[in-house]
Amino acid sequence: MTEIEYGRRGQLLRLRGRSIAWVPPLLLFAGIVLLDLNTTERFRIITWIVLVPGSAAAICGVWATGAFAVLAVVTYIAVDSAWPGQYQAGLGDFVLVALGGLMATIASGVRLRSAADTALVVDLHADGEAWQYVVERGLDCGPNTAVYGRVAGAPGRRGVAEASYMKAVATLLRSGQRPPLPALHEQAWARVAESGANRDLVLAIPGGAAPGPPFAHPPVVDPHTAISSAVRGGRHGEADVLAAEHERLAVAACGPASDAALHWAEVRADLAMFAGDPVRSCRAWLGVAGVRLGAGQAADSPAVEAAADRAHHQWGRIAEAASARELGPALAELRLRVPGRRQGALEDVRQHLRQLQAAP
Numbered sequence: 181m182t183e184i185e186y187g188r189r190g191q192l193l194r195l196r197g198r199s200i201a202w203v204p205p206l207l208l209f210a211g212i213v214l215l216d217l218n219t220t221e222r223f224r225i226i227t228w229i230v231l232v233p234g235s236a237a238a239i240c241g242v243w244a245t246g247a248f249a250v251l252a253v254v255t256y257i258a259v260d261s262a263w264p265g266q267y268q269a270g271l272g273d274f275v276l277v278a279l280g281g282l283m284a285t286i287a288s289g290v291r292l293r294s295a296a297d298t299a300l301v302v303d304l305h306a307d308g309e310a311w312q313y314v315v316e317r318g319l320d321c322g323p324n325t326a327v328y329g330r331v332a333g334a335p336g337r338r339g340v341a342e343a344s345y346m347k348a349v350a351t352l353l354r355s356g357q358r359p360p361l362p363a364l365h366e367q368a369w370a371r372v373a374e375s376g377a378n379r380d381l382v383l384a385i386p387g388g389a390a391p392g393p394p395f396a397h398p399p400v401v402d403p404h405t406a407i408s409s410a411v412r413g414g415r416h417g418e419a420d421v422l423a424a425e426h427e428r429l430a431v432a433a434c435g436p437a438s439d440a441a442l443h444w445a446e447v448r449a450d451l452a453m454f455a456g457d458p459v460r461s462c463r464a465w466l467g468v469a470g471v472r473l474g475a476g477q478a479a480d481s482p483a484v485e486a487a488a489d490r491a492h493h494q495w496g497r498i499a500e501a502a503s504a505r506e507l508g509p510a511l512a513e514l515r516l517r518v519p520g521r522r523q524g525a526l527e528d529v530r531q532h533l534r535q536l537q538a539a540p
Contacts, residue, residue, distance in 0.1 A: 202244050205236040209251065216259055221267040226259050230280035237284040245288040249281025299361055302329035302383065303346035314381060328365040331381040344372045352439070363433035367440060407447070416455035423448045437475035442468060442483075449490065458497040462507055465491035469514055479518045488518040492525060501536050508533040 209232045216226040233249040240248070256277045260268050306314060311333045330345050348368035352359075359367070369382060403426055410419035427444035434440050449464035469487035477484050495511050498504040512533060515526040 201239045201241075202236070202248075205232050205240065205244075205248050208232050208235055209248070209255070213255060213259060217262070221263065224263075224267065224269060226256055227269055227273040227276060229256055230277045233281040233284035237288040240288065242285060242288045246281075246285045249285050252281050253278050299326040299328070301346075301349060301361070301365075302327065302331075303343045303349075304329065304331045305341040306331055306333060308333075326361065327383045328361055329383045330369070331383065333380075345369065348372050352434075359433045359438075367434075404447075407451070411451065411454050416451065420448060420451050420455070423451055437471055442471060445471070446487070449494075453494060458494040459500070459503045459507070462491050462494035462498065462511070465494060466507070466510055466514060469518065473517065484518055485520050488514055489520055489522070489525075492520075492529065495529075496532070501539055505533070505536045508536060 209229065212225060212228050212232070216224060219225070229252045232252050233245055236245040236248040253274075256269075256274060260270075260274070311331070314331055332341070345368055348371040349364065351371075352364060352367055403422060407419045407422050410416070410422065423444055427441060427448060430438060430440035430444055436442075445464060445468050449461050449468060452458075452461035452464055465487050469484055469491060472481075472484045472487060473479065479485075491511055491514065495504065495507055498507070508529065512526065512529045515529050519525055
């Protein structure tokens with residue numbers, strides 16, 4: 181039931197501005213009780229009282245439905261107990277009444293949930309006829325329902341449709357982060373945009389109605405392309421600014437330990453290396469390794485070992501003794517936790533650090 185339908189129905193069950201939605205369930209309740217008490221043992225209908233919270237769930241609020249559910253249980257016990265033992269409905273019918281009241285209360289809560297709380301994440305493939313319909317008329321999921329995803333055309337006679345967008349969403353969610361839906365959609369679409377750009381109808385509609393062409397989402401430009409172009413042109417500062425902005429957005433949307441944020445931190449570490457700044461590169465790799473370890477990744481995992489190895493490599497390229505002495509203890513502490521695959525890595529750091537400390 182939509183909010184508009186519920187509002188219209190609520191207006192029909194009001195008298196002088198006051199709700200009378202509770203009256204029909206109450207009349208039903210009274211009728212069942214009176215009929216059961218005034219008929220013979222051959223016509224026991226007290227179990228029908230389960231209909232009272234069921235009818236309340238259709239027209240009343242959650243609290244009213246819950247009150248009718250409790251009233252039904254209490255009344256069932258009282259009325260059934262008034263009959264001699266051989267004529268009592270028994271435990272089975274009591275469980276039916278109690279469970280029916282509980283389910284009615286839950287159903288009432290679900291029914292009254294605002295449509296604004298509903299969001300759809302979809303990865304759809306349409307045949308020729310359905311694709312033409314969606315392109316010409318759009319995809320309407322209601323005025324208040326948020327829709328994120330894509331609609332792809334048929335893959336061809338021998339092709340196999342692949343839910344690549346939904347796989348990207350699942351991969352992002354498996355990282356342990358729960359970004360807002362708009363940010364989740366942007367990250368998932370960025371992973372599959374190359375295969376679907378200018379062909380898929382991309383849905384990123386907070387209100388639910390997806391327009392036809394021009395498509396709802398502009399083609400995604402891979403930021404790595406602009407960064408690589410800046411590096412090739414010797415504009416290392418510009419490249420780092422671009423990567424830093426993407427890192428900031430990823431941290432804000434997904435957290436510092438997310439795959440997206442760590443990816444951009446690693447990109448910045450490599451950019452510092454390309455710029456000939458081993459100090460900044462070493463410090464960045466130390467930070468990446470620390471975040472990964474702090475997030476619970478194993479010390480022997482490939483990503484952690486790679487960060488430690490690259491920090492070690494960049495530290496060995498630092499020409500200024502003061503900077504090397506500053507970063508040496510942090511690298512030694514990291515190597516103590518992440519010895520890596522290369523034998524003697526920790527001892528190499530300690531020996532080099534002793535030489536630096538002995539130098540004037």
